[in-house]
Amino acid sequence: MDGVMMEEEDDCPDLVPIETQSGRPAEQIPVTIITGYLGAGKTTLLNYILTEQHNKRIAVILNEFGEGSALEKSLAVSQAGELYEEWLELRNGCLCCSVKDNGLKAIENLMEKKGKFDYILLETTGLADPGAVASMFWVDAELGSDIYLDGIVTVIDAKYGLQQLTEEKADGLVNEAARQIAVADLTIINKTDLVKEEELNQVRDTVRSINGLVKILETQRSRVDLSEVLDLHSFDSKDGANLAEKLQLVKSARPHLDKSVLTVTFEVTGDLSEEALNAFIQDLLWEKMFCNKEGQPMTVIRLKGIVSFAGKAHQVMLQGVHELYELNETPQLWEENPRINRLVFIGRNLDKDILCEQFTSKVVLDTEKNS
Ligand SMILES: Nc1nc2c(ncn2[C@@H]2O[C@H](COP(=O)(O)OP(=O)(O)OP(=O)(O)O)[C@@H](O)[C@H]2O)c(=O)[nH]1
Numbered sequence: 001m002d003g004v005m006m007e008e009e010d011d012c013p014d015l016v017p018i019e020t021q022s023g024r025p026a027e028q029i030p031v032t033i034i035t036g037y038l039g040a041g042k043t044t045l046l047n048y049i050l051t052e053q054h055n056k057r058i059a060v061i062l063n064e065f066g067e068g069s070a071l072e073k074s075l076a077v078s079q080a081g082e083l084y085e086e087w088l089e090l091r092n093g094c095l096c097c098s099v100k101d102n103g104l105k106a107i108e109n110l111m112e113k114k115g116k117f118d119y120i121l122l123e124t125t126g127l128a129d130p131g132a133v134a135s136m137f138w139v140d141a142e143l144g145s146d147i148y149l150d151g152i153v154t155v156i157d158a159k160y161g162l163q164q165l166t167e168e169k170a171d172g173l174v175n176e177a178a179r180q181i182a183v184a185d186l187t188i189i190n191k192t193d194l195v196k197e198e199e200l201n202q203v204r205d206t207v208r209s210i211n212g213l214v215k216i217l218e219t220q221r222s223r224v225d226l227s228e229v230l231d232l233h234s235f236d237s238k239d240g241a242n243l244a245e246k247l248q249l250v251k252s253a254r255p256h257l258d259k260s261v262l263t264v265t266f267e268v269t270g271d272l273s274e275e276a277l278n279a280f281i282q283d284l285l286w287e288k289m290f291c292n293k294e295g296q297p298m299t300v301i302r303l304k305g306i307v308s309f310a311g312k313a314h315q316v317m318l319q320g321v322h323e324l325y326e327l328n329e330t331p332q333l334w335e336e337n338p339r340i341n342r343l344v345f346i347g348r349n350l351d352k353d354i355l356c357e358q359f360t361s362k363v364v365l366d367t368e369k370n371s
């Protein structure tokens with residue numbers, strides 16, 4: 001992939017990369033796609049890689065669900081700093097339908113900053129079909145000269161992975177979780193702290209049964225040896241046969257998200273009661289107390305938010321995956337900024353109006369309520 005010339009072969013004519021004719025050798029930038037089901041630990045991996053000591057200048061492309069760009073950005077980036085100078089994000093509700101355009105646009109924009117980075121990490125949404133994302137690298141010849149796909153890394157939730165693999169097949173739609181494992185060059189079974197040996201073995205066996213070739217790592221907080229994740233050179237065959245082969249594994253997959261899973265986001269100004277927020281989340285995630293207008297209980301798969309607690313100078317981050325959730329203070333201060341709580345819910349049977357109304361009436365302390 002790096003334009004090596006075979007000069008030691010006597011009978012081989014000199015092969016000169018076209019780009020050298022313009023005086024500059026082609027230096028292709030590797031791209032690693034980081035995929036995995038909702039809440040598996042992709043962003044954690046990304047942040048870990050960005051903050052580890054290494055000699056790479058990494059540009060990150062995030063493809064997250066949700067509407068508020070400020071929210072997604074603040075949620076994904078754990079700390080401010082020069083590391084994130086090259087930040088770019090993709091935001092388009094349905095990745096499978098429109099990622100090609102937006103994904104290419106983002107990378108094209110990024111390539112204008114050429115020279116400022118030497119590696120690209122592309123996080124897909126939790127419901128993405130990585131095959132669709134991967135195919136944009138070989139479809140677009142123009143991009144192909146600038147970048148190459150190094151590998152597809154799939155993060156798997158040790159605790160919920162099995163459930164996701166077996167239960168998400170609603171209405172004959174293809175299981176995204178299985179598809180993500182099928183195309184992976186490397187799988188990372190994350191959150192091993194949450195399961196017993198036996199469960200872990202089961203997850204490992206299931207991953208192996210879906211993809212007999214894939215390398216499997218096991219982690220906590222997505223802490224991996226970078227050399228096992230980056231520079232995999234998974235597709236270094238000249239004709240892209242390897243990639244074609246991989247994509248064929250998932251060719252029959254319908255390139256659409258499970259329609260019953262949807263995203264709801266809203267913003268509410270004011271301080272929150274910590275106690276009331278905990279009660280609200282527990283009613284939602286544990287008790288499944290909220291129903292949509294059709295009377296079906298709301299099921300939250302993924303929950304994210306930035307919230308403001310009365311008397312706290314720092315912004316607090318809310319993270320939830322199925323029934324597990326955590327509230328953590330971020331280094332970010334509210335200062336003069338308006339205290340706007342921003343929330344993202346991904347799940348089934350979600351009703352924005354009901355969620356927002358419940359949240360506002362039960363959790364917000366202030367009188368200056370709006371939605
Ligand atoms: N217990 C435990 N929690 C973890 C581990 N890794 C990540 N988490 C938590 O899991 C939640 C989701 O992690 P993220 O990295 O945001 O997951 P993601 O795959 O980027 O999520 P989406 O982009 O929404 O699909 C966060 O609350 C993390 O703190 C782990 O090894 N153990």
Ligand SMILES: [Zn+2]
Nearest residue numbers: 042043044123
């Ligand atoms: Zn993420």
